[in-house]
Amino acid sequence: MHPGDYQLEIYLNGLTGTVPDHPMTFTELAERAQRALPPGLWSYVAGGAGDEHTQDANAAAFTDWGLYPRMFVGADRRDLSVDLCGIPLPSPLLMAPVGVIGLCSQDRRGDIATARAAAATGVPMVASTLTQDPMEDVAPHLGDTPGLFQLYTPTDRDLAASLVRRAEQAGFRALVVTLDTWITGWRPRDLATANFPQLRGHCLANYTSDPVFQELVGPDPTPDQVVATWAGLFGNPLTWDDLPWLRSLTDLPLIVKGICHPDDARRAADGGVDALYCSNHGGRQANGGIPALECLPEVAAATDLPVIFDSGIRSGTDIVKALALGATAVAVGRPYAYALAVGGLPGLVHTLRALLAEADLLMAVNGYPTPADLTPAALKRLR
Ligand code: FMN
DSSP states (O other): OOTTHHHHHHHHHHHTTOOOSSOSSHHHHHHHHHHHSOHHHHHHHHOOSTTSHHHHHHHHGGGGEEEOOOOSOOTTSOOOOEEETTEEESSSEEEOOOTTHHHHSTTSOHHHHHHHHHHHHOOOEEEOSSOSSOHHHHGGGGTTSOEEEEEOOOSOHHHHHHHHHHHHHHTOOEEEEEOSOSSOOOOHHHHHTTOOGGGGTTTOHHHHTOHHHHHHHOSSOOHHHHHHHHHHHSOOOOOGGGHHHHHHTOSSOEEEEOOOSHHHHHHHHHTTOSEEEEOOGGGTSOOOSOOHHHHHHHHHHHOSSOEEEOSSOOSHHHHHHHHHTTOSEEEESHHHHHHHHHHHHHHHHHHHHHHHHHHHHHHHHHTOOSGGGOOGGGEEEOO
């Protein structure tokens, strides 16, 4: 079985008159997600920082590169598996942490649906700190697929330690600490509707279920007290001096998310992290103007550590190009949030399979049978 076999399945279904229920392109996915989601949630998921130039540039940057077709390779057998910090993965694709994924499914149990999609496809879920269901309820649905836990480091160190301890006990296999979101970037779409989901009490289950948080908020808190306590400790403006403490929190692989400069990559490596996560948060945080893909080669070259990449991946082709530019694994954010909104669990499974099928078939046609064959030499810079 290759991921690309999904296309045969679709064509064979067509012989009995069945066509896919779910979108085949990102454009259609986005159009249908906009219709499926309440307007405020659509704006929150689809929007980004400032005039969204960086967010658009993230996706456009992939068209600056082309993949050389190579012949006489006989790439009839592909192996897309990768090793990420000692965790064997069937493919290099992950689902990025999306804090409101819980709200994106019609029943508002999207964290659990995402975990089930991970179980069905082998595509790991990076579970956000911000979930509708507590991590202990999400993790069992991952099945045999590894899950990673993403930490928004709170200002209270005991709460941070408690969240990490719970993630370990729930069976998550790595800790992803997000560095670029201790404060929220300027997001005009959300500001125009004065809408910030967590301030309305959404996606705080990991906090309200936490013994340290419960202690901090006091007995029988009102919803307003929960939100006020959460808002008061959500964002920790970490410095390099905090890295030894973060490292001491867990023996799990520690992955730092938001690394876009080679100096930061080197310093994080010196501080004992296990992998780098090159991302500009999908252009949601800073409208600084550099597409994340432009940062990837330098970050990848800076150390020997594995690198996860996200921000702007919209297709299987994009996955292949990011691998060639140095990523060990790549993650999608909005594409899977839209897929869940449009088609629930089956829609999400379809989109993940479609992304992998396209990547696999591009590698087959162009003669790159494994991720290791994808190097910068496979790419031609077009602009
Ligand atoms: N990143 C985090 O580290 N933690 C989060 O809770 C989180 N929530 C997000 C919520 C939404 C609605 C979106 C779209 C992104 C969020 N991100 C979060 C950023 C994603 O992990 C990822 O970096 C980004 O979506 C990748 O870009 P893409 O959407 O262009 O694929």
